[in-house]
Amino acid sequence: xxxxxxxxxxxxxxxxxxxxxxxxxxxxxxxxxxxxxxxxxxxxxxxxxxxxxxxxxxxxxxxxxxxxxxxxxxxxxxxxxxxxxxxxxxxxxxxxxxxxxxxxxxxxxxxxxxxxxxxxxxxxxxxxxxxxxxxxxxxxxxxxxxxxxxxxxxxxxxxxxxxxxxxxxxxxxxxxxxxxxxxxxxxxxxxxxxxxxxxxxxxxxxxxxxxxxxxxxxxxxxxxxxxxxxxxxxxxxxxxxxxxxxxxxxxxxxxxx
Amino acid sequence: xxxxxxxxxxxxxxxxxxxxxxxxxxxxxxxxxxxxxxxxxxxxxxxxxxxxxxxxxxxxxxxxxxxxxxxxxxxxxxxxxxxxxxxxxxxxxxxxxxxxxxxxxxxxxxxxxxxxxxxxxxxxxxxxxxxxxxxxxxxxxxxxxxxxxxxxxxxxxxxxxxxxxxxxxxxxxxxxxxxxxxxxxxxxxxxxxxxxxxxxxxxxxxxxxxxxxxxxxxxxxxxxxxxxxxxxxxxxxxxxxxxxxxxxxxxxxxxxxxxxxxxxxxxxxxxxxxxxxxxxxxxxxxxxxxxxxxxxxxxxxxxxxxxxxxxxxxxxxxxxxxxxxxxxxxxxxxxxxxxxxxxxxxxxxxxxxxxxxxxxxxxxxxxxxxxxxx
Ligand SMILES: Cc1ncc(C[n+]2csc(CCOP(=O)(O)OP(=O)(O)O)c2C)c(N)n1
Ligand code: SF4
Ligand SMILES: [Mg+2]
Numbered sequence: 001x002x003x004x005x006x007x008x009x010x011x012x013x014x015x016x017x018x019x020x021x022x023x024x025x026x027x028x029x030x031x032x033x034x035x036x037x038x039x040x041x042x043x044x045x046x047x048x049x050x051x052x053x054x055x056x057x058x059x060x061x062x063x064x065x066x067x068x069x070x071x072x073x074x075x076x077x078x079x080x081x082x083x084x085x086x087x088x089x090x091x092x093x094x095x096x097x098x099x100x101x102x103x104x105x106x107x108x109x110x111x112x113x114x115x116x117x118x119x120x121x122x123x124x125x126x127x128x129x130x131x132x133x134x135x136x137x138x139x140x141x142x143x144x145x146x147x148x149x150x151x152x153x154x155x156x157x158x159x160x161x162x163x164x165x166x167x168x169x170x171x172x173x174x175x176x177x178x179x180x181x182x183x184x185x186x187x188x189x190x191x192x193x194x195x196x197x198x199x200x201x202x203x204x205x206x207x208x209x210x211x212x213x214x215x216x217x218x219x220x221x222x223x224x225x226x227x228x229x230x231x232x233x234x235x236x237x238x239x240x241x242x243x244x245x246x247x248x249x250x251x252x253x254x255x256x257x
Numbered sequence: 258x259x260x261x262x263x264x265x266x267x268x269x270x271x272x273x274x275x276x277x278x279x280x281x282x283x284x285x286x287x288x289x290x291x292x293x294x295x296x297x298x299x300x301x302x303x304x305x306x307x308x309x310x311x312x313x314x315x316x317x318x319x320x321x322x323x324x325x326x327x328x329x330x331x332x333x334x335x336x337x338x339x340x341x342x343x344x345x346x347x348x349x350x351x352x353x354x355x356x357x358x359x360x361x362x363x364x365x366x367x368x369x370x371x372x373x374x375x376x377x378x379x380x381x382x383x384x385x386x387x388x389x390x391x392x393x394x395x396x397x398x399x400x401x402x403x404x405x406x407x408x409x410x411x412x413x414x415x416x417x418x419x420x421x422x423x424x425x426x427x428x429x430x431x432x433x434x435x436x437x438x439x440x441x442x443x444x445x446x447x448x449x450x451x452x453x454x455x456x457x458x459x460x461x462x463x464x465x466x467x468x469x470x471x472x473x474x475x476x477x478x479x480x481x482x483x484x485x486x487x488x489x490x491x492x493x494x495x496x497x498x499x500x501x502x503x504x505x506x507x508x509x510x511x512x513x514x515x516x517x518x519x520x521x522x523x524x525x526x527x528x529x530x531x532x533x534x535x536x537x538x539x540x541x542x543x544x545x546x547x548x549x550x551x552x553x554x555x556x557x558x559x560x561x562x563x564x565x566x567x568x569x570x571x572x573x574x575x576x577x578x579x580x581x582x583x584x585x586x587x588x589x590x591x592x593x594x595x596x597x598x599x600x601x602x603x604x605x606x607x608x609x610x611x612x613x614x615x616x617x618x619x620x621x622x623x624x625x626x627x628x629x630x631x
Contacts, residue, residue: 051466054329057474066472072462074328075474077351080321083313087325087333088462090309091281092450095464113321116314 013190019045021070026061030230032220033062035187036129039197040100041069043204053096054088056081060102061135061222079110082117085124096207098125104134107143107169114169121178121212125203128170128215131222132241139225143167146240151225166244170217174251181206181214182251186242188221188234199249211254219245260441266406266433267292269441270336270362270426273410275302278445280331281309283322285341288374289430290364293336306447316341320348320361327357328473330457332414332448336362338430339380340371342388349423350389353490354475358417360410361395362426364433367598375598376430378520381575384427385549392487394494395425396501397548399519403437405546411442416501420493421460427548429571431521431600494549503546504555508534512541514614515559516606517580518569519545522594526569528603533610540610548576556583563588565614569606570594589618 019041027033044053050071057065059078066073076084081099089097106114106128117124133151134140140153144166148157158166174182181203185196196218203214219241223233249257264272271293274282282302284294294312302308309326313319319335326333337345342363352359363384367377384397396416398409406428413424448456454463462471477483508530509515518526523544533540543559545552560566565588568577574592581590593609595601601609 050464052464054462054464056325063476066470066474070465070470072465072471073473074325074462075355075472075476076324077321077347080317080324080348083318083321084325084328086311086313086318087281087283087322087327088329090311090322091326091331091333092329092463112314113318116318 017042019070028224030223043200056085056099058101058105082113100127103130103142103144118173119176126215128217131220133225135222180212183249184217186219266403268296269403269407269439271296273407276444277411278447281333283319285316287338287341316344320345327359330461334360346389352423353393356421359423360413365429373598378571397425401523403439498550502550504552505544507542509541513539515563515566522569529606553583560584560587565589565618568592
């Protein structure tokens with residue numbers, strides 16, 4: 001059988017949506033960022049809302065999200081994406097506004113902006129890529145770095161007494177009345193990709209219905225920062241990240257699970 | 258209809274924002290400018306014009322809300338006072354870098370630190386020398402009356418959209434808090450979303466419809482591109498100097514001596530000019546209305562006419578550096594100003610002129626000149 005016999009629409013399980021540009025991704029091979037981008041763009045494409053969608057890119061490995069997402073995007077200062085999205089959503093109440101942020105961006109430097117945008121119940125979607133590390137700057141400790149985990153600023157492992165516990169910001173946010181939907185997903189297997197896509201779709205549907213803030217955490221790997229092969233990083237993620245950051249819905253239709 | 262009212266500077270500015278058809282205001286309370294957001298909240302601008310007013314969780318958040326709304330082409334502003342403006346610097350730098358139109362108001366109080374809630378002009382350096390990081394400038398308007406607090410809102414937006422650049426209205430606690438008569442301008446309709454997309458659609462992130470995507474960013478990882486961006490900004494600043502410099506001269510035609518002062522200091526100095534003239538001293542006043550662009554050439558020319566210049570500021574000597582640069586050592590230039598929230602009187606200003614310029618100016622001037630040559 002020739003390869004062209006296999007590449008047919010009916011055989012295609014996943015493909016690049018036209019809302020992803022042809023620019024080569026700047027992400028390390030095996031990194032979850034690219035999949036999370038693709039899912040977000042697929043949802044926007046399938047909902048037919050590209051004309052009314054404005055994305056906000058963070059500072060982190062995904063700072064160049066606007067090079068890959070073929071939609072209107074504004075790049076925010078480190079941690080400020082929820083405030084930037086607030087400014088957009090408040091002046092364009094009919095638009096779909098989302099932020100895409102890493103754990104350092106969302107749960108460290110941008111904690112105040114995150115909590116308050118959530119508490120106000122801004123009608124936006126927050127997509128939160130939690131890889132337990134600062135990928136972009138070379139693998140420093142993040143607020144979500146696990147206990148004992150080695151990073152370049154916790155070279156002997158995260159010491160809870162000294163450095164505090166990994167922050168479960170998603171659980172914290174779920175307790176705020178303005179937040180309508182909170183879920184934690186991953187994108188490392190086909191099964192998880194499908195679930196994550198459903199969650200993102202649900203989040204954007206909430207925006208359509210003006211339900212307030214939807215928060216989709218994606219626990220992801222950073223094979224480079226964790227100094228592992230992509231496959232090793234996925235196994236490590238299942239064994240270490242998921243027990244502390246369990247997958248699943250945390251709040252649905254405004255009600256805690 | 259234009260309307261005559263007695264108002265506080267801060268309130269006049271807030272009312273002017275509604276009338277200028279501003280789309281959104283984001284702010285955080287701080288003395289001496291909290292009246293701006295209080296007035297806006299009380300006025301229900303969402304009912305009057307559809308303007309959005311939101312109290313943010315911090316000045317950092319407020320300026321980033323401004324950044325977000327400005328990136329979509331909306332007419333958006335914030336106001337604060339010195340410590341809050343320090344917090345906004347990161348966002349202002351991003352707004353300048355991403356080339357967005359926005360208006361920021363600083364009703365200055367004394368510093369450093371928490372300082373005092375009393376009036377001050379100690380944020381001159383921060384305002385005209387950048388403030389945040391990187392190679393950028395702000396177009397800076399300095400109102401000297403409640404009337405100008407009102408008028409400069411629409412003027413500031415005209416400049417912000419002409420250049421797609423942030424504009425700062427640099428006021429102070431005195432102008433913000435005092436009450437004066439003010440003629441309010443007529444209500445301007447807010448622009449519709451359709452017209453906004455028509456006017457700003459070439460760059461604003463309003464949703465990708467019938468065009469390539471728009472991207473708002475201040476990031477250029479390629480050095481050549483980043484240098485091109487910086488050059489583009491510098492070109493705007495040059496054009497501002499050529500086309501949008503604003504200043505006022507008072508009794509300068511026959512002046513032997515000159516005071517340079519802006520904002521509330523200019524108001525006080527105007528009185529000092531009167532006092533001096535009564536004593537037979539031919540004193541004039543140059544009031545920069547824009548602090549950037551600065552009336553450099555006007556000062557350079559006036560320096561051929563006058564014997565000495567006093568820069569009067571409510572600080573320890575900041576604008577005086579720009580006056581000296583403009584004058585190029587032609588005549589003595591000295592600074593006078595009170596700090597800590599104390600406002601100098603016209604008598605003190607005149608006394609400083611007599612002591613520092615009329616009596617000792619030449620002597621000091623020559624001394625500093627010699628040592629600078631060595
Ligand atoms: C104000 C500011 N402080 C620090 C930085 C440096 N910086 C850039 S990205 C980053 C961390 C990003 O980590 P994360 O948000 O987890 O994203 P990731 O790269 O892991 O996806 C830091 C500290 C910056 N750009 N701006
Ligand atoms: S450094 Fe980590 S987060 Fe960044 S692209 Fe590489 S694997 Fe992904
Ligand atoms: Mg990270």
